[in-house]
Amino acid sequence: MALRFQTKARNLAALQGKLKSAKILPLVLTNLEDLEKNPAKILQEIKKLKATKLIIRSSSKAEDSTKNSNAGAFLSLANIHAHNEKELLNALFNVGHSMPSKKDEILIQPCLENIELCGVGFSVDKDNFAPYFCLQYDKSGSNSSITDGSAENALTYFHYRKSLKFKDEDTKRVIGLIKELEALFACHFLDVEFAFANYKGKRELFCLQVRPLVMEGKLNLFDSLPKEALDRFYKRFLSLQEPRPRVLGEKAIFGVMPDWNPAEIIGLRPKRLAFSLYKYIITDNIWAYQRDNYGYKDLRSHPLIHSFLGIPYVDVRLSFNSFVPKSLDENIAKKLVNYYLNALDLNHDLHDKIEFDIVFSCYDFNTPHKLKKLLKHGFNENELKRLEFSLLELTNRIINPNGLYLKDIKKAKKLNAIYEKLTRSKLSLLDKIYWLLEECKRYGTLPFAGVARAGFVAMQMLNSLVEIGFFTQKERAEFLNSLQTISKTLSLESEGLNSKTKPVFLKKFGHLRAGTYNILSPRYDENFNAYFELKKSEVKMKVKEKKFSLSVSKKAKFQKLLSEHGLSVEADAFFDFLKEAIEGREMVKFDFSKLLSQAIVFIGELGKYYGIAKEDMAHLDINVVLNLYSSLYSQSPKEQFLREIEHNKKEYELTKSIKLPSLLSNAEQIFSFFSAKLCPNFITQKSIVANTARENEEDLEGKIVLIYAADPGYDYLFTKKIAGFITCYGGANSHMAIRASELGLPAVIGVGELEFQKYLKASRLKIECESEQIFCL
Structure with a gap:
């Protein structure tokens, strides 16, 4: 008994x-x-x-x-x-x-x-x-x-x-x-x-x-993950270890944060529409075209991201290959990729920092010094010189005053006209969705991928000036503060929002949404009050334009530094590159997201036309919609949509139930694993948007409270009618995690110092526990 x-x-x-x-x-x-x-x-x-x-x-x-x-x-x-x-x-x-x-x-x-x-x-x-x-x-x-x-x-x-x-x-x-x-x-x-x-x-x-365990009112996925699904995943993982055409490296590793970091962009458990959109407009093909265009190894036809039972994983071996200069000798390239793979396998905590701590993807002012560590890993001086020269050649091509990134920025400037033409056209909803996404790829994500690469090179080179002592951290900050990015513009204009400025603000920024690919995340113009608060009176923002310049003597020293490193660009042109690449990266992303956002609006309207709610359309693969552009079937689109949605919903139950590590390097991890030290724990499956507060503030009602610890001493917070909370420290089984779970209160436990400091600076946050994402609004 x-x-x-x-x-x-x-x-x-x-x-x-x-x-x-x-x-x-x-x-x-x-x-x-x-x-x-x-x-x-x-x-x-x-x-x-x-x-x-x-x-x-x-x-x-x-x-x-x-x-x-x-x-x-x-x-x-x-x-x-x-x-x-x-x-x-x-x-x-x-x-x-x-x-x-x-x-x-x-x-x-x-x-x-x-x-x-x-x-x-x-x-x-x-x-x-x-x-x-x-x-x-x-x-x-x-x-x-x-x-x-x-x-x-x-x-x-x-x-x-x-x-x-x-x-x-x-x-x-x-x-x-x-x-x-x-x-x-x-x-x-x-x-x-x-x-x-x-x-x-x-x-x-x-x-x-x-x-x-407290069970009342909770989702029960106890029977949602059959062993057969994990067995198939196990076999597929082993088969992916085999070499692929044009791909170097002796083993395959998969991660949720490297390269185009899907965990940050679409979340760890995205619904099918968001996932398929991300793959379609960037990670299936576009990403590889960009790398090839910018002088890296040609990996066209290779999708960067795999869906492992609904969780997006980057093929890190493929990513490592894509950072190899195409001019590098293949034997050295193979040796380099294997070094990258081994370095990551020994340091899993670097999975979200591979371009900073593992890969050599461009030349910077500290590259000759950084390459020396390869001497301890079987490389010789000749191989280092050949790698250094390949990186230098590739970087000179990128930073050239007539570089490809400028053509990409110019190409993306066509997006606004394309947007206006398509949205005002008499095309059907289906046709508008198709062409918005096609043009988004051609004039948006393809140039964005290029400008983003140039932007990364710019930041890498700027940081290296600090590493070698040419710039102080303060000078680096002064340069970045002198930039006029679209994010800075949005921040400034939102501070002065009132009833008069709201229409102009929304015309410019209304297409943005916290989850760029998520149909269930409202746009600024769909739920303004969730994101912003209007000022009662007009607020005139005084903005001082900050200019950055080098003294005559320092500019001369820098010109000499450029020459010593073989960087074929003048000092002024170099800083123009930094400015244009960093500002351009944000602007092109802002512009292409307008087409993407409108396509998502039309997808919602298409669902409404067929009597399908947005919550259900979120589970529809975009390819099912796009296939109808050139294919007519006897069955009505509604029936096809509903059938696909039902199937994908069942798959999503499995996605929600599976547990996997941030970095998959061994097939055994599919069944059991130790999680990374800094892996935040999202409590409940809810989504909330609220202003932030620190635990010592008086007014906590309806706010997301940021607390360092997670001990029982913070139980008083649950009496304050808070919207949710984020802790710097704590684990999945900490007291506060258990209490939040019991109360059904959205919370994120143990985000770590760096992320916590970022959230402390945000006045408003969005927490999506289901997809495991936090957005600073």
């Missing part, structure tokens, strides 16, 4: 003598009512524990149910001296008074000492019950670092429930414990606290707590 969930204390008591895979510490139960009547009797019972230090915990009936866990709501006190009666009684009464009823239990146990590993494990994903064991633990010796979010070196491990291969003996034993608890309680949805400790000369596993 299965055990019945009771209180925290009685769950542990019921397991004594029955649990085989782990030990339960001895315990004493009491309550405030009994404590007030006969404290001496309770003290006598506690003495039988024969402990030096005790942990005294709440065990209220208001905790640990399938409707509400109230985790951390009541007091728990550790390291209480067992032989100090005054301290002990004081602790007992304090814990008792923290609970709502005098009959609520107080749990007393010996403090577990000599802890080697301590953590929390879920039998499923706590937010959507996807079929993964989720363990988070650290080896600091603390018994609370995971639950209070203070662990700096926590390990997070995901293990597909039907997989029988384990990463190590510890994870195998913990999962064995969770499985036994599932059997004992006849429940698949458990939250278990555990620890390994040196106990009486032996390394033992302890079960410190078990409770049911």
